[in-house]
Amino acid sequence: MLYHIFAPLAQDFQIFNLFSYISFRAAGAAVTAIALAFVIGPPIIRRLKARNVGQVIRAEGPASHQGKRGTPTMGGLILLVSTLLPALLWARLDNPFVLVAIVATLWMGCIGFVDDYLKFVEGKARGLVARYKLIGQVSFGIVLGTYLLVRSVWGDVPANTTTVPFFKYVLVPLPPVLYVAFVTFVVTGTSNGVNLTDGLDGLATGLTAIAAVTFAIFAYVFGRTDTAEYLFVYYLPGAGELTIFCASLMGAALGFLWFNAHPAQVFMGDTGSLAIGGAFGTIAILLKSEFLLLLVGGVFAAETASVILQTGVYRWRKQRHGRAYADQHRVFRMAPLHHHFEKLGWAESKVVARFYIIGILCALFALSTLKIR
Numbered sequence: 001m002l003y004h005i006f007a008p009l010a011q012d013f014q015i016f017n018l019f020s021y022i023s024f025r026a027a028g029a030a031v032t033a034i035a036l037a038f039v040i041g042p043p044i045i046r047r048l049k050a051r052n053v054g055q056v057i058r059a060e061g062p063a064s065h066q067g068k069r070g071t072p073t074m075g076g077l078i079l080l081v082s083t084l085l086p087a088l089l090w091a092r093l094d095n096p097f098v099l100v101a102i103v104a105t106l107w108m109g110c111i112g113f114v115d116d117y118l119k120f121v122e123g124k125a126r127g128l129v130a131r132y133k134l135i136g137q138v139s140f141g142i143v144l145g146t147y148l149l150v151r152s153v154w155g156d157v158p159a160n161t162t163t164v165p166f167f168k169y170v171l172v173p174l175p176p177v178l179y180v181a182f183v184t185f186v187v188t189g190t191s192n193g194v195n196l197t198d199g200l201d202g203l204a205t206g207l208t209a210i211a212a213v214t215f216a217i218f219a220y221v222f223g224r225t226d227t228a229e230y231l232f233v234y235y236l237p238g239a240g241e242l243t244i245f246c247a248s249l250m251g252a253a254l255g256f257l258w259f260n261a262h263p264a265q266v267f268m269g270d271t272g273s274l275a276i277g278g279a280f281g282t283i284a285i286l287l288k289s290e291f292l293l294l295l296v297g298g299v300f301a302a303e304t305a306s307v308i309l310q311t312g313v314y315r316w317r318k319q320r321h322g323r324a325y326a327d328q329h330r331v332f333r334m335a336p337l338h339h340h341f342e343k344l345g346w347a348e349s350k351v352v353a354r355f356y357i358i359g360i361l362c363a364l365f366a367l368s369t370l371k372i373r
Contacts, residue, residue: 002028003092022220026243029090030251037082037255041075045259045266048072053120071264074116075256076272080109082252083279087245095241096153097219097286101279102245104140108191108278111136112270120269137191137278141184144282148183149176154288155237163288165295165366168232168373186290191277193300196307196336198273201262203338203352207299207359208276209253214296214363215283216246221370222287231370239287249279262349292369298362299355303336310335 003019010017018024049072084102091098115128152159160179161171174182198204221227223240256272259265268276277300284293294301310331318326333343341351 001089001093003090004094022223022240022243025090026216026220026247029086029244030247032086032089033082033248033251034255036085037078037252038258040081041078041255041259041266044075044078045072048074048266051121053116068264071267073120073267073269074113074271075260075266076109076112076116076268076270076275078259078266079252079256079268079272080105080275082255083245083248083275086251087248090248091241091244095238096151097238097242098245100144100147100153100286101242101282104144104187104282105275105279107140108137108187109271109275112195112272112274115274116269116271134188137188137274138184140278141187142180144187144285145180145183148285149179153238153286155235157234157236157288161288162290163234163292165289165292165369166372169234171234182290183285186285186293187278187281189304190281190284190293190297190300191274193297193304194277194280195270195273197300197303197338198268199336200338200342200348200352201264202257202260203355204273204276205253205257205260205268206352206356207297209250209257210356210359210363211280211296211300212246212250212253214366215280215287216243216250217367218287218289218292218370219243219246219283232373233370234288236287242283242286245279246283249276262352292366295362295366295369298365299359303338306332306337306340307335 003025006016006019010020053072053074083105087098087102093099111128111133115133118124118128149159158171158173160174160176162174162182164170164172194204194208197207219239219242221231222233222236223238223243225235228235253276256268260268280293280297280300284290284296313331314326317329332340334340338351338355342348346354
């Protein structure tokens with residue numbers, strides 16, 4: 001919004017030329033997001049406490065988590081507002097990349113909000129029935145994939161393609177139907193991956209900030225002709241504006257981490273985790289970097305894989321050897337992966353700090369693909 005107001009004034013007042021620079025607006029978006037989270041965080045937390053919107057802790061979870069019972073949840077509202085308002089304020093509103101990312105975040109956030117509302121306000125233990133939640137996620141993936149096929153936003157780069165890390169100028173074409181299915185899988189898988197990671201104070205929030213910074217760099221590189229040519233990557237006209245959205249998400253995550261760090265004053269709930277996952281999945285799709293998402297979000301991927309492996313092996317052993325054997329011979333002491341390390345005796349803060357370190361290493365490894373080609 002500010003771009004459309006002040007950039008035209010640059011002809012008469014040179015200082016307003018700052019608003020034509022993505023780097024300046026990205027910094028402004030990040031600072032605005034942090035400040036906004038600080039401002040709206042306390043009243044939202046007070047409101048959630050007044051409504052008794054408290055977290056329910058599973059009896060089979062780590063014993064140390066029982067003290068978190070009743071901590072306000074649905075704090076993802078702080079993340080949503082602190083991400084979307086700065087993005088609308090600082091980004092160009094005629095840019096399809098930004099608009100699609102905003103819609104994705106809102107769509108997935110609404111699904112998470114309904115789930116949290118039914119679970120914590122209406123008192124329905126299961127929240128939104130799993131199949132309805134999945135329908136909401138899949139339906140967005142189908143809509144997004146179809147939209148991108150009909151209205152390609154990548155200039156000369158074909159819509160139904162993706163790139164491969166470590167290879168320069170390699171496009172993998174997919175049949176239209178398969179491309180829509182691929183987009184749906186990426187969005188759904190990423191939103192659920194962040195949701196599974198959100199199990200310790202500050203864990204998903206800090207990893208979100210790390211991944212958002214990483215994607216901001218990729219968006220900036222892919223959106224400039226000079227850097228794209230120098231690094232042998234495809235130039236995606238308009239993708240640079242996603243830098244501002246990613247900066248907003250990073251700022252919102254850092255601001256929310258102020259309240260979500262151990263011991264957490266509020267949890268993000270599905271409202272935040274599904275929105276964040278949907279945003280990352282959509283950003284990766286818009287940047288033609290779906291496979292790169294596995295590197296940037298390496299911890300999210302590992303958490304998801306641990307649940308899939310634990311569940312699959314348990315069912316196989318139960319069917320073949322019986323429930324008692326399956327209960328005794330689990331792959332992990334508890335899934336998702338962060339609970340496994342808690343069961344090994346690691347303190348919650350140690351698990352979070354070490355997962356942050358792994359997240360940073362994953363981000364650096366992903367950034368290295370810009371040169372290793």
